[in-house]
Amino acid sequence: MNEFLQFTLGGVSFGMVYAAIALSLVLIWRGTRILNYAQGAMAVLTTYIALTVINHTGSYWEGFVVALAAGLVLGAVIERVVIRPVESRPPLNAVVVTIGLLVLIEGIAGIIYGGQYRSFPTAFSVTGLRAGSVSLGISRNDVFVAGAVLAVALALAAMFRFTSAGLRLRAAAFNAYAARLLGVRVGRVLTLGWALAGLIGALAGLLVSPDTFLYPSSMDSIFVLGFTAAVIGGLDSPVGAIVGGLLLGVALNYVGGYLGSNLVPLFGLVALVAVLMIRPSGLFSVSHGRQV
Amino acid sequence: MTLLRHLAAAVAVGAVVWALSVQLNAFRDFQMAQVAVYVVAIAGLSLLIGLSGQISLGHGAFMAVGAYTTALLMLHLNWPIWAVFPASAAVTALAGAVVGLAAARLHGPYLAGATLMLAVALPSLASQFPGVLGGDQGLSVTVVPPAALGATFPPTRWLAWVCALAALIALVILANLGRSRVGRNWRAIRDDPVAAALSGLNVAALRVLAFIVSAACAGLAGSMLAVTTSLVSPGSFTLSLSIALLAGAVLGGLGTLTGALWGALVVVLVPTYVTDVATSHGLSGGVAANIPIAAYGVVLIVVMLVFPYGIQGGLRRLAGQFLPSSPTRLGPPARRAPTGERTEDLDSPYRRPPVSEHQEEGTS
Numbered sequence: 001m002n003e004f005l006q007f008t009l010g011g012v013s014f015g016m017v018y019a020a021i022a023l024s025l026v027l028i029w030r031g032t033r034i035l036n037y038a039q040g041a042m043a044v045l046t047t048y049i050a051l052t053v054i055n056h057t058g059s060y061w062e063g064f065v066v067a068l069a070a071g072l073v074l075g076a077v078i079e080r081v082v083i084r085p086v087e088s089r090p091p092l093n094a095v096v097v098t099i100g101l102l103v104l105i106e107g108i109a110g111i112i113y114g115g116q117y118r119s120f121p122t123a124f125s126v127t128g129l130r131a132g133s134v135s136l137g138i139s140r141n142d143v144f145v146a147g148a149v150l151a152v153a154l155a156l157a158a159m160f161r162f163t164s165a166g167l168r169l170r171a172a173a174f175n176a177y178a179a180r181l182l183g184v185r186v187g188r189v190l191t192l193g194w195a196l197a198g199l200i201g202a203l204a205g206l207l208v209s210p211d212t213f214l215y216p217s218s219m220d221s222i223f224v225l226g227f228t229a230a231v232i233g234g235l236d237s238p239v240g241a242i243v244g245g246l247l248l249g250v251a252l253n254y255v256g257g258y259l260g261s262n263l264v265p266l267f268g269l270v271a272l273v274a275v276l277m278i279r280p281s282g283l284f285s286v287s288h289g290r291q292v
Numbered sequence: 293m294t295l296l297r298h299l300a301a302a303v304a305v306g307a308v309v310w311a312l313s314v315q316l317n318a319f320r321d322f323q324m325a326q327v328a329v330y331v332v333a334i335a336g337l338s339l340l341i342g343l344s345g346q347i348s349l350g351h352g353a354f355m356a357v358g359a360y361t362t363a364l365l366m367l368h369l370n371w372p373i374w375a376v377f378p379a380s381a382a383v384t385a386l387a388g389a390v391v392g393l394a395a396a397r398l399h400g401p402y403l404a405g406a407t408l409m410l411a412v413a414l415p416s417l418a419s420q421f422p423g424v425l426g427g428d429q430g431l432s433v434t435v436v437p438p439a440a441l442g443a444t445f446p447p448t449r450w451l452a453w454v455c456a457l458a459a460l461i462a463l464v465i466l467a468n469l470g471r472s473r474v475g476r477n478w479r480a481i482r483d484d485p486v487a488a489a490l491s492g493l494n495v496a497a498l499r500v501l502a503f504i505v506s507a508a509c510a511g512l513a514g515s516m517l518a519v520t521t522s523l524v525s526p527g528s529f530t531l532s533l534s535i536a537l538l539a540g541a542v543l544g545g546l547g548t549l550t551g552a553l554w555g556a557l558v559v560v561l562v563p564t565y566v567t568d569v570a571t572s573h574g575l576s577g578g579v580a581a582n583i584p585i586a587a588y589g590v591v592l593i594v595v596m597l598v599f600p601y602g603i604q605g606g607l608r609r610l611a612g613q614f615l616p617s618s619p620t621r622l623g624p625p626a627r628r629a630p631t632g633e634r635t636e637d638l639d640s641p642y643r644r645p646p647v648s649e650h651q652e653e654g655t656s
Contacts, residue, residue: 035401037408085597092347095404096542097596099349103535104589110582216582220531224412227405235401262420265413272409273394276402 015249342547
């Protein structure tokens with residue numbers, strides 16, 4: 001029973017990281033109908049930047065802020081330079097371009113920082129928390145991970161609901177043509193969407209790197225699971241992304257804890273295929289009629 | 293007629309390969325076998341993307357299936373090499389059928405994501421079953437040239453011959469398949485699945501068939517890779533292998549077999565060359581190893597943005613300029629990008645005003 005509680009709470013912490021990746025994918029998908037396969041690689045790059053800053057200044061929080069800012073800039077630049085030309089092309093072209101970005105960024109990270117595994121510091125202590133005599137299996141840092149993602153998600157929701165930029169983002173995602181007629185500069189709005197997604201991806205990289213270590217392809221498996229979480233929730237739904245991330249994180253922690261960690265990626269594949277077969281539009285999507 | 297032409301081309305290429313292989317040293321022979329491996333894998337992937345309009349980021353995983361089948365058959369049953377190749381292709385085709393059944397219901401980014409997951413997840417199976425699959429160390433495979441060739445015959449040359457022959461047979465089959473009724477049907481479901489379905493084509497069955505053929509090619513390539521490198525381990529079938537195959541297919545020109553050859557030559561020769569140049573300029577091994585990876589990324593982005601028909605499309609356009617009357621039997625590249633699939637992207641921004649189809653026809 002105690003073990004079960006530990007796996008569940010640990011899964012929530014991991015699940016929030018998957019949720020962050022899923023959220024960034026959903027943000028881009030809603031605006032541009034493009035799935036950004038380079039999201040994980042972008043997070044690797046910003047996390048390396050954070051590590052460099054932390055090593056220079058000795059302050060975790062300076063690195064944290066710089067990485068988030070770098071994610072913001074990176075997302076905007078990538079949208080402007082390479083995504084804009086393929087937005088009007090067939091969807092597979094965009095898939096190939098973002099895959100290209102994935103390997104390009106990982107290659108650049110490998111050239112600059114080398115391939116060795118680096119440890120990444122945590123924000124808070126990693127000693128396990130206890131409730132009375134019961135070990136909870138999570139640390140203060142795990143609480144921070146879950147809280148940080150939750151805070152960003154809430155801030156994002158507030159921005160979408162209460163600010164005019166959020167209104168423009170929603171308008172452009174809902175109907176770009178009508179939004180443009182009403183004076184929304186859709187191009188800028190899409191750049192903003194990519195920038196915000198870059199920020200959330202950077203946050204995910206910062207939060208997960210203490211567990212996975214940092215190397216050029218360290219985010220590959222995290223990204224794939226984040227994608228799975230986004231699909232579970234339905235690629236259109238931010239709430240679904242978070243719930244999907246939590247479900248996946250907890251389920252994978254049970255698999256890893258009870259059956260063996262080698263099975264985790266395979267179980268992720270099974271979960272993804274099962275969701276796609278049973279409910280291809282995700283658990284939280286409003287069903288639209290689709291041609292054919 | 294078509295069959296004869298393809299066979300004649302295959303015999304001609306075979307003669308060139310034979311002439312080259314006796315001239316070259318062992319390392320070049322090894323590279324020739326590698327090119328044969330990648331030609332088959334890239335041709336299969338190129339057919340899947342370029343003709344049937346489905347994408348797969350998991351072809352490295354299919355190569356792993358073929359390679360492990362080869363290793364197990366040779367280690368435990370001592371099958372000869374000519375039986376192992378088709379058997380590995382058949383087993384992988386079966387795996388392709390399973391994936392294809394799931395894939396037929398998916399499209400665009402969902403399919404890419406699911407196959408990406410396959411590429412990431414499948415190699416971990418080998419670590420899960422170290423008893424049968426050899427764990428992280430992998431399984432070793434040894435092939436010796438037949439005694440009739442003499443004791444001093446270089447084994448790499450024998451492997452280059454075997455792989456080139458297998459690749460040529462596979463390419464002739466693919467060339468004929470692409471020009472057959474099935475190939476035309478694939479193009480039809482790629483360009484407009486709705487119209488194809490209305491014309492009586494079974495879209496789902498055709499998509500699954502494309503996956504089966506493509507996976508069989510990848511399985512054969514994996515089998516060839518196993519005998520040429522004489523080792524089958526999970527480290528050989530990482531995500532970057534799948535990406536390299538995609539880069540080769542895109543660079544060569546999607547949907548063309550000649551393009552697959554260009555792609556394979558680039559994928560095999562350029563990384564070795566770049567690494568050599570980089571190390572000779574005093575760059576460290578880690579940096580040199582990462583340059584080809586970054587180069588794949590640049591290739592994928594630039595080709596997709598600037599010339600989406602790849603090398604073969606560019607060559608064809610050049611040939612069209614100099615030989616305006618040349619019969620373009622394979623047809624010019626499709627007017628739209630070859631990776632055309634236009635379902636569900638109507639609500640994307642940056643689209644022209646939502647005019648209906650017939651208005652669009654009238655104005656253009």
